[in-house]
Amino acid sequence: MSEAELVLRSTRVITPEGTRAASVAVSAGTITAVLPYDEPVPGGARLEDLGDHVLLPGLVDTHVHVNDPGRTEWEGFWTATRAAAAGGITTLVDMPLNSLPPTTTVGHLRTKREAAAGKAHVDVGFWGGALPDNVPDLRPLHDAGVFGFKAFLSPSGVDEFPHLDQERLARSLAEIAGFDGLLIVHAEDPRHLDEAPRRGGPRYADFLASRPGRAEVTAVANLIGQARRLHARVHVLHLSSGDALPLIAAAKADGVRVTAETCPHYLTLTAEEVPDGASEFKCCPPIREAANQDLLWQALADGTIDCVVTDHSPSTADLKTADFATAWGGISGLQLSLAAVWTEARRRGHGLEDVVRWMSTRTAELAGLDRKGAIAPGRDADFAVLAPDETFTVEPAALQHRNRVTAYAGRTLTGVVKSTWLRGERIVADGGFTAPKGRLLTRTR
Secondary structure: OOOOOEEEEEEEEEEOOEEEEEEEEEEOOEEEEEEEOOOOOOOOOEEEEOOOOEEEEOEEEEEEOOOOOOOOOOOOHHHHHHHHHHOOEEEEEEOOOOOOOOOOOHHHHHHHHHHHOOOOOOEEEEOEEOOOOOHHHHHHHHHOOOOOEEEEOOOOOOOOOOOOOHHHHHHHHHHHHHOOOEEEEEOOOHHHHHHOOOOOOOOHHHHHHHOOHHHHHHHHHHHHHHHHHHOOEEEEOOOOOHHHHHHHHHHHHOOOOEEEEEOHHHHHOOHHHOOOOOHHHOOOOOOOOHHHHHHHHHHHHHOOOOEEOOOEOOOOHHHOOOOOOOOOOOEOOHHHHHHHHHHHHHHOOOOHHHHHHHHHHHHHHHHOOOOOOOOOOOOEOOEEEEEEEEEEEOOHHHOOOOOOOOOOOOOEEEEEEEEEEEOOEEEEEOOEEOOOOOOEOOOOO
């Protein structure tokens, strides 16, 4: 404490040991101590007394489509990271597709990093991509610092990022397992998607029928089988179907190296409430029924699902047409994810410690971000300050992402982010932003 430059004091600090009144000492951007609430502040240190607002570790969102460069009119590093910071997210990991070029070679990674330089309000890392023809590029990308590799098992929606069939999945996964990398997977089986009824038009029920839960179940089963055979690390992205949960639970019990995530929209929105023609609710896999949502919450509680991430996947407003068959599929949720999840979590009897575990601690662990995800000595001094009982109504005009289309418009959410801190510097407070202070991260283990 004697060397502290900054002390943040709150009656409610969420630490790995639980929530308690504490003083958090910071020096050179790093947490140096978590001390009793009434610990004297050393001379020369600045005190930030947060009162009864909750001090959380900054959230870590490992599933974000920034789309920059190439489709910057859809999003961009400046706008996406401002939205993240406004929502208490201090680290994000960018997906390798929807930008042009996709992050599938070391040269393309260099292009991506150049596009992000000087524009990041929060820390940013990068996933690489696994394509049918880029197996030779996987190890060089790993050595260049990507956090793992994204693959689709069904068409991705963009031509420059084709999916892997089972044979090519095996080849890519064998290569990645050879250096103990991580493969993160969009798990929907193309055969089931091809066999499902396809009807254009505005009816959400028709779109939902076109992406049946059995497509996720089959894809997850195949992925687990490959991971078991190769002793590989795999992660199931944006799980929406509760029918796949027993497969994941059994695989974990058997020692298969599999983890899974879900998203705020699957946890807070239901198929029954989606209006026809409202394609701001369209995503793949889709938002399913309320009974299915209950299964996802149970799986979070018992650890079958490890974490919650946004899958922030924006587009220009003109691509969100009233025809669910042709509208772009993606939900923009960076700025609202903490409030959306907390609103529903507290209704179901969960605490903020649970939310922090799902949205910060475990996401940091997934990506190997050892300095993120907890308020503990030696970690980066990344914080969100939350008023957990305050409410607000979502107004699209108040959102920071580039195209202010949102499935949450008009909803009343609980939990207001009062300020966001990155390495001991306040980067957002009461709606005001500093200049970009984020760093571009590389994998360290």
